[in-house]
Amino acid sequence: ENFTTVYQLLSEMVDSGSAVTTDTSVLRGLVPVPSLVDRVIENVSGIGIRSEKRPDVNTSSTPWRSQGIRHANNEFFVDIVERIDAIVGADGSVVSYDVSGDISCKSRLTGMPELLLVLNRAEAMDDVAFHPCVRANKWQAERVIGFVPPDGQFKLASFHVATDAAPRLLPLHLHATVSRQQDQSHIIEIAADAGQSGKRPVEKIQVRVPLPAQAYNIRVQCKAGTHTVSNVRSPQVEWSLKSLGPTERGARLTIQYLVRASSATAASAPQVLSPSPGSNQSALAAFVDFEVAGYSVSSIKVDSLKMLVESYKLFKGVRYVTKAGSFQLRF
């Protein structure tokens, strides 16, 4: 039903096989955004409100920001979200560890302000990609971010923390043990303890344990938190903990299950290692998600945010969040 908007967008974005414009703010100026109000008015009164607004193209030197923007309260919020991509072995040792992050901003500013954002540890970032609004030469020369912000929500920069710049801090310490009982059932035990998280609680912890396809009779017990067993495409257990305080220990999850010996395996189906006594089962990994609000694992913080050009008072806010990116526990 929105195909007219889709067509217009496509025709602006691509011209005969070469991409032309994909910047959302420019496109918003060229193609009218469908909204319920406009549609209702159009249907009721037959007047095409949309058609009468003549979109015009913005060819100024700041195509992401049009002139004449006004807001009642001038505010600017910065969110630094960092993601930890890590692979942790069963004994808790860190196999690989990587931190990357984004600086997202929400800007509600009047006029055409110029902002200067200074970070405390700019040299810890070894690969930074900026929004086109950022002045590249200022970053090259002084390592500060000078920019004219687009209006609304946008991603200012995404960066990667140099591997040797920060120690490998893990907000959550996990261990896993795998064993077999006398009755041939497999037992997986996962323990979660709070790690280094700057004295903030680790929240929204979710551990997802996929089990082998031939698993059945799955019994789960957890000490702290809730668990669910699902079997959408293959069995898996999900363990959620609302939060784990900085000194809490002792959260445990125990999964016990049996494995069917597969009789018919097609050539392309994943081969299950034959469960002969004493053999290890195939490699499994649990996927972990968590969030630590107010903590920056790379300790990159905003030093200052100054505004030039405009003269009104600016309300600023900064937030830090560390999340789990692709965080896996191998066992």
Added chain:
Amino acid sequence: MMNATIQTKIAQFQIVKQKILAALRKGENYELKTELNSEYKERRKEAVRRVIANMTVGKDVSGLFTDVLKNMHTDDLEIKKLIYLYLINYAKTQPDLVILAVNTFVKDAEDTNPLIRALAIRTMGCLHVQEVLDHLSDPLRKCLKDPSPYVRKTAVMCVAKVYDLSPAIAEENGFVEDVRRALSDSNPMVISNAVTVLTEINEMAPGQNIWRLDSKTVPTLLAAINECVEWGQIAILEALADYTPKTEKEAESICERLLPRLQHANGSVVLTTVRLLLKYEKYVHRADLLSQFSKKMVPPLITLLSSEPEIQYVALRNINIILQRHPKMLSKEIRVFFCKYNDPIYVKYEKLDVLVRICSERNTEPLLNELKEYAREVDVDFVRRAIQAIGRLAIRYESSADKAVKVLIELLQLKANSVVQDVVVVLRDVFRRYPQSFADVVPTLCEHIDYVNEPDAKAALIWILGEYSEHISNIGNLLSTSIESFLDEEDEGVQLALVNSAVKFFLKRPQQGQALVLKALQTATEKCANPDVRDRAYIYWRLLSADPNSARAVALVEMPPVELESASLSASLLEELIAELGSVASVLQKPAKLFVYKKTDKAGVPRDSEMANAGFDSAEGGATSAGDNGTTGGIDTSNEGEPELLISF
């Protein structure tokens, strides 16, 4: 009798059904026709929308051409765009009727709203009808000099379409010259579009040198590149990559100006910049600069690996090529390439390949541990590659051989069927590389002999038994059981291996081996069907009977060292692929001329020139072409002549 009547009834029913459907369809089109001619603007608008909707879904609405055309004189931008889309779609089938529309186009090209001017020019360019072309020249000429940069940039793109249709007209009217002049335009969008167009025109006329980037234009392009949109940047980067700098200083300054492009968020910009830097390496001779460039290339490539799997795949294929030029570039970053559990399998294969390439002597230990984890995974193919990777590392780095063999034996003890086969094959290669070094391992190997059932693995195991026959006590039994079932072995590799090993055993331990080798040779020569096996058995027999010493010289000779290196590209192919880094060619690892077809060529004959289609990369949005694992095929690039909005489901 009954059958015949039933069949005729069915046929009649089909005919009636067709008629009803046709009437219904005609009814719908008829209904649309009346709506299109209605006096109420809103109903006409709604009708146009429905026509386009039908067209998109594939229903035929070409009969409504004239009625749709009547609606063209409207102030509503949205409707105008839709009608133009309709015209582009059906222009080819009704070229005479399109002429009627030309007047409106020409008028629109002088409209006060720049968007409408641009729309008119673009649509006229896409129509691809010869008659329209004659009327197009005037408006196009005016629009190329239009005050609004938006119109200028669209007009520039239109020149490419005109050239495609008729190069003569484009040249006569000086359009190409206008585009060349647009390279010094004030607006960077226009400049980048001009670069795209000139590059494409170069493609269309490979013989004539329409445009060569010269050193005067280079500074303008470099200045414009920072202000361009990402796609424009790619076009300029590609043009610069093809340029040959006149002096070393010029090459150095171009590279330094473009280093910041490596930090762009768009993966295609990054890869095209890498392409440029690699190509300019032959012009820049200062070693410190070259090493600086290499160092700067590393972080952006690593960042590309944290994106979606499709982008990871493209990045990995390109990194594969880059590593063949700079093998040591990524040695410190080996952990980045470790496979995550939930990576799609195509990404895992590529990561494994890269891991083996970049491993250096220091990294072997962590990598071997990692490979051991991979060998426990579910996918059989991946496990095989992981085990082979362990073998490669062992062969490449002598210091890691011990650990590697230990890992392989641990894997063997998992007693998983496929793992055992692969491990045995790899162990044979490792033993061959380091003869007589791992004798203590062989007994453990023999314990698992029952699990070995694939022919390759069996042949490998028998070879090992033959080589180490002096170390194994019960080798006589092991070999004799195999020889019992000699004739049951279908694979000639196994039979040959048995013959070889029997001979070796005899030569090393004459007493114990005598009966065995006699039996083996007898079975091979008398009862075996395979001529190769028989011949070899005869040779051995005669050798042994005539002169055991020369037999020793033949059978127990030291073998040439084995290499298990990853497949490498030839030097010339590597050059070509680096010149196309960041495009589909580098992902498929075949130069573009092998799979690019121009639609005017004879079917099946690929173009003989390089494809330079700027927008063909998979950057944000994840291209679908990157999903498949290097399949070949005639990929039809849609040339500038294709109408851009022909969306068919």
